[in-house]
Amino acid sequence: MSGIVGGLNKRGSGLILSSATDGQVLTATGAGMSAGFEAAEGGTISQVLQKQLTEVGSFSVSTHTWTDVTGASLAITPSSASSKILITGNIGLGHNGYGGVRILRGSTAVGVPTDSIGDRPGCNVGSLISDSGSSYEIFTYPIHWIDSPATTSATTYKVQFHYHTGTTIYINRENSDSDHGNRTRAVTTLTLTELSSATIS
Numbered sequence: 681m682s683g684i685v686g687g688l689n690k691r692g693s694g695l696i697l698s699s700a701t702d703g704q705v706l707t708a709t710g711a712g713m714s715a716g717f718e719a720a721e722g723g724t725i726s727q728v729l730q731k732q733l734t735e736v737g738s739f740s741v742s743t744h745t746w747t748d749v750t751g752a753s754l755a756i757t758p759s760s761a762s763s764k765i766l767i768t769g770n771i772g773l774g775h776n777g778y779g780g781v782r783i784l785r786g787s788t789a790v791g792v793p794t795d796s797i798g799d800r801p802g803c804n805v806g807s808l809i810s811d812s813g814s815s816y817e818i819f820t821y822p823i824h825w826i827d828s829p830a831t832t833s834a835t836t837y838k839v840q841f842h843y844h845t846g847t848t849i850y851i852n853r854e855n856s857d858s859d860h861g862n863r864t865r866a867v868t869t870l871t872l873t874e875l876s877s878a879t880i881s
Contacts, residue, residue, distance in 0.1 A: 722848045723877035726759050733868040736849035741843045746782065750851065753838035756872045764826050766789070766873040771821040771839055772866035774850035779843045780806035781821045785835060791825030801842040818854050826878050837872060
């Protein structure tokens, strides 16, 4: 059978191409045109780190104050100053009022609104549920952001929580945690993925 691209049909009558070098992919240059090897485009994953919180915990918050979520922090050392860091995770918290989470790189908030927000807390993910039933729920805050730390030094990312009043916030359990089949437990994760490049628009 003719027309099979080289290397795949060395015994037939297909076109034989030279071998590719490391980092190249086989591409077509257009309809009816011969195929060839070109440098692969797009970023690569340099490293992936994950923090896993699998046990129940708690922390105290004050009225309208940002507070660290206990254990939800992770450090990464980028291999290049041009690398991007993809921050993902699921933060499971038990409370029964108005709350929200944000991401910090060191002491700098990232992934939060940049417009004028007045007295509103700038969150990466917010929750506006406040009723009696919320005592029986774990609020799962999914975080997702690509950051540009522009450094090769160890960089710590952490998650903070903002609440409307002083109280105790629970990690991986509901606010009401009776031993019952209707109650649930969860896990919390924070993942940092170093990307050699990424397009942010």
